[in-house]
Amino acid sequence: MSKTAELLPGTLDMLILKAVSLKPLHGYGVLLRIRQISNDALEIPQGSLYPALYRLEHHNLIASEWGQSENNRRAKFYTLTPAGRRRLRDETAGWNRLARAIAAALNTTSEEV
């Protein structure tokens, strides 16, 4: 547990959009993909995953379609919509700006003041 980090509020949506942007995924796949791309460093609250997916779909950022899973089960696959793609781009840029700013702030030494 020591190597996993709690998700910051609002970041789950961003991660879902990122995961879905790489390849259409079903809900469970989104969970696995986020674990994989974060090198198991992020713990996804599973109870929030589906409500988040439904919310994103309701806001037209992702779309869903029923299809076949790897082991031939019926599953609902999510894909990124154009609006979702724009949102992901904006959020990524915003996040990077924030992260850089915080990193810069935290790296400040006494000489630089």
Add this chain to the structure above:
Amino acid sequence: MFGRVRSLFRVFTRRRDFEEGMSEELRFHIEQYTDDLVRSGMSREKAARVIRAELGSPLNIKADCREAFGVHFFDEFRRQLSYAVRLLRKTPAFTVTALLTLAVCFGANLTIFAVIDSVLLRPLPFPEPDRLMMIFNTYPKAGVDRDGSSLTNYYERRGRIPALASLSIYSYGTEIVGEPGSTERLQTMRVSADFFSTLGLGPAIGRTFTDEETTYETDQVAILSDAFWRQRYNADPGMIGKQIRVNSVPRTVIGVLPPSFRFLSSDARVFLPLASRPEERAPSRRHSGGNVIQMIARLQPDATLTQAQSEIDAQNAALEVDDPQAKMIADAGFRSLVVPLRADHVAAARPTLLLLEAGVLVLFLIGAVNLVNLLLIRASARIKELAVRQALGAGWRYLVSEVVVETTLLTFAGGLLGLAVGAGGIQLLRGLGADRLPLGSHTVFDARLALVGLVAAIVMGIVFALPVACFHLRRHLGNALQSESRGGTGGHGAQILRHSFLVSQIALAFVLLAGAGLLGLSLQRVMAVSPGFQSDHVLTGQILLPWADYSEAGRLKFAESLMDKLDHLPGVLSAGVVNNVPFSGNIGKSATTIAGHVRRPGESARGHYSYGVAGDYFRAMGFVLREGRFLAADDSRRSERVCVVDEDFARYYWPHASAIGQRLWDGSEAGKDAEGFTIVGVVGGVKQAGLTENEAQGAIYYPYAFRIGDSVFVAVRTSLPPESLALTLQKVVRQIDADVPVSDLRSMDIRIADSLVARRSPALLAGLFSGVALLLTSIGTYGVLSYAVAQRRREIGLRMALGAQPGQIRVQFLSLSLRLLIVGTVLGLIGAWQAGRAMRSLLFQVPPLNVAVLAGATCVTALVCLAACLLPSQRAARISPMETLAEE
């Protein structure tokens, strides 16, 4: 936004797919996860536990998903709706009372609104109807307020008033239409060539009249209304060019109007050119309107009414310069007034309708206040439940929406019932004469009205929810729980609110009752007025003789042979013929010149009612002979001209002498000596247009030969019930001429009663409204008092246990209601005074502040309210101390 709505819609219509998909998705997730965990070496049981811990309850997830997807709103709404239905079914007495209250209030308001809508609100069915004006001549100082316009006015003004884009004239009439043997009498209009272009709506097929067709001899054309074309000619597409017979003269049909064509209240079926001879358009005929021809105009787009008025004034002034009658005309206060067509047409109905609208709004207010009070009482009964739910974490949003759903459900259902009541109400109003109002026959119950009603119902629901929601939210939780458990008296503020609502209800009902009383008393006073003749046992009917078939001599002969036949009928006491009977709805006054009468300074020539009579008209109508003799049958044929005047006429010109032997001329100038009439009799004055007319204008009765018009009324006094003679009368007329029908057959009593419809119906409706208002008020009083008693059961029980007598308890509650009643009545008195002042113009010989009416209203209100509190007070007095104390 659009996407959201679409997804909501999708969810709403495919709700089951949504739920199944959600379950399947979660199942898939759990199974996949289990497989993965088992593959990593976990036992199935352990895996299930882990997943359960990480995922949480699938039910919660689903609820969160629904909310995220916007579906929860519908779920919640449905849940609250079924909860509201359950609650309302648990209290049937309240629900039924509320629904009936709403149904009556909505229904009454929709009904009156429908009439107001058609009469006062809906624009006339012509393009830019606001530019349409009515122009009429008035001679106020001669006692003639309204005289229509003359042909001369029309031809002089046409094209010469820059502010008017178009000007035209018309007259109403009835003509006999059809082939011999199958004729019928139809409403018609004669119109000038530009009539349809002034209105901006012309024939759907064919053409309008031309200017050449408004001259005699070349006017044998007609335009049909859509309804007549469909009913009589089966919508024959080849109708144009065919001939129809109007008053026995063939006319060529040149056009058919569109279905939407309706000119004011007219139900004209056939339109004919308003033809005239050049001499009828001469300047000397400028002031001979006689209220027959009316003038309408369309303003230029940028012109104003004031502009048109000043241009017409200027033209009138210029024309009067070389008019030999100029002085007399000026003395009469002559002016040609320009007024908006629609407002002018409905002006007479406006005050009554506004009064009824006010009455019905007050009724609505009473109903609304009543309901709010009942809802508040109901809310108090549920205080504990709601407090507990709030303590358990129910959010205020949820509680408010619950209240809104409940009240809106109630008002919506009430509104639906109200639509039914309104539809019935409109039928009732038709029976009460609403379709005789100007534009009143357009009153319909349509989708537009239903929409207005239902939207109002929903708004009402939300408004009703406000006080209830405030009541719940303002209360401190703990306080509510405590006060209820200890049986306290509840919030003081809520009690004041309830009581002031009840007081305002009493006051409003009082105002309605007093208003209805004033109207009723006025009606009674009007009915007590004598018409001046014996109206019982007289049958009257109108006979229209076509000019083409009947010359003046022919008309006289017709009248004489009719009299001859009628006199020999059994049951007929006397019969007579006249141009126009009183209360027929047609009025026209003519100028008269009196020999030797020198006008006093400022006095103008006066218009008088002038009639031609044949047969024994005076005895048939039961006129009173004051002096001299009645006209005799042979007066028409004698060379010496005689006439009879009424006492108002005689008193005006010869206040101190006898009128017998005096001479006068029919017209505004003294004619040749041989054309003068000698007065041979004075009869009692009669009411001509209505019982309430207060201006005795005076009337002259000439022998029929000297005043022959296009229609005659026959009056028959009989010993039988007058209506039973109707068929016989028609038969007799048909014996003389098979193509001449008798129309408008009514007894004089009925004519007088019909003339009172504008007073009777509002009085009746106001009575109805105040009856309902009293009922609502008694329900409100009962509700508030019952609640007060129920709330103080424990206190009463305790006091009785300590020795209080039942009588004391009863008096306590009766005095509470008496106090509320007194405050309500005092406020009501103030309101009634104001209402009386506002409706002064509709009252007849009744002051706005009538002691008898107010005393009566006070008594009735007091009786009803006290009766309503008897039962609750009695219940309070019967409370058993043992039971109430044991309840705790």
